[in-house]
Amino acid sequence: MRTPGWPAELLDGGIRVRPLRRRDARAWSEIRARNVEWLTPWESTLPYTVGDGGAAGPAAYRAMVGALRRQARAGTALPFAVDLDGHFVGQVTVSTIIRGSLQSASVGYWVDQRVAGRGIIPVAVALVVDHCFHEVGLHRIELNIRPENTRSRRVAEKLGFRDEGIRAKYLHIDRAWRDHVCYALTVEDVPRGLLQGYRASQPAPQ
Numbered sequence: 001m002r003t004p005g006w007p008a009e010l011l012d013g014g015i016r017v018r019p020l021r022r023r024d025a026r027a028w029s030e031i032r033a034r035n036v037e038w039l040t041p042w043e044s045t046l047p048y049t050v051g052d053g054g055a056a057g058p059a060a061y062r063a064m065v066g067a068l069r070r071q072a073r074a075g076t077a078l079p080f081a082v083d084l085d086g087h088f089v090g091q092v093t094v095s096t097i098i099r100g101s102l103q104s105a106s107v108g109y110w111v112d113q114r115v116a117g118r119g120i121i122p123v124a125v126a127l128v129v130d131h132c133f134h135e136v137g138l139h140r141i142e143l144n145i146r147p148e149n150t151r152s153r154r155v156a157e158k159l160g161f162r163d164e165g166i167r168a169k170y171l172h173i174d175r176a177w178r179d180h181v182c183y184a185l186t187v188e189d190v191p192r193g194l195l196q197g198y199r200a201s202q203p204a205p206q
Helices: 022-034 036-042 058-074 120-136 149-158 194-201
Strands: 011-013 015-019 080-083 086-099 104-111 139-143 162-175 176-186
Touching: 015 120, 022 036, 022 058, 022 086, 036 120, 036 162, 058 080, 080 120, 086 120, 104 120, 120 139, 120 194, 139 149, 139 162, 149 176
Parallel strands: 104 139
Antiparallel strands: 011 015, 015 080, 080 086, 086 104, 139 176, 162 176
16 A cells, blocks of 8 residues: 655755655765764664664665665655755654554654755755645654754754653663653644745845
């Protein structure tokens, strides 16, 4: 059975959000290797493994894509790549999709440090959230972010996500169980769409 809203390509100017491809392996590996210090403090790890969990080569990419594709077919995840002007620069992953009476999911994201601060991730996340609300049929989206991750928290706040408080020891990150701030939106919060609301909130060009 086809997962509602998957696969999909979402566009806004030079920013494109589309399914991860096997041929992204080289670009993904290069960016991940170069961004180890930038990304490691914020990414989930497995508490029962030994090592830093920072594998960034093609084999790690193939294993990740294989797992995410299986989840996409099962309707529990939507693994998106983020392109800027045709070049791979990051990911937005919708995970923990729960149907039934909840219709909820979590969204996680990362971007190459070289292009951080250029508004790419807020737009990519807004595109994905609008897609989840209107094509996938979800009702609630969460962003769970470590309190210390000020850059990621700014993304949530710029987009108007509601701060719902601390989830103590919520995820295993960088070798320990870490508190997270839960940010959330429901479809009723953004009747005009998240991207349109985000655009309207930005200062007019001088």
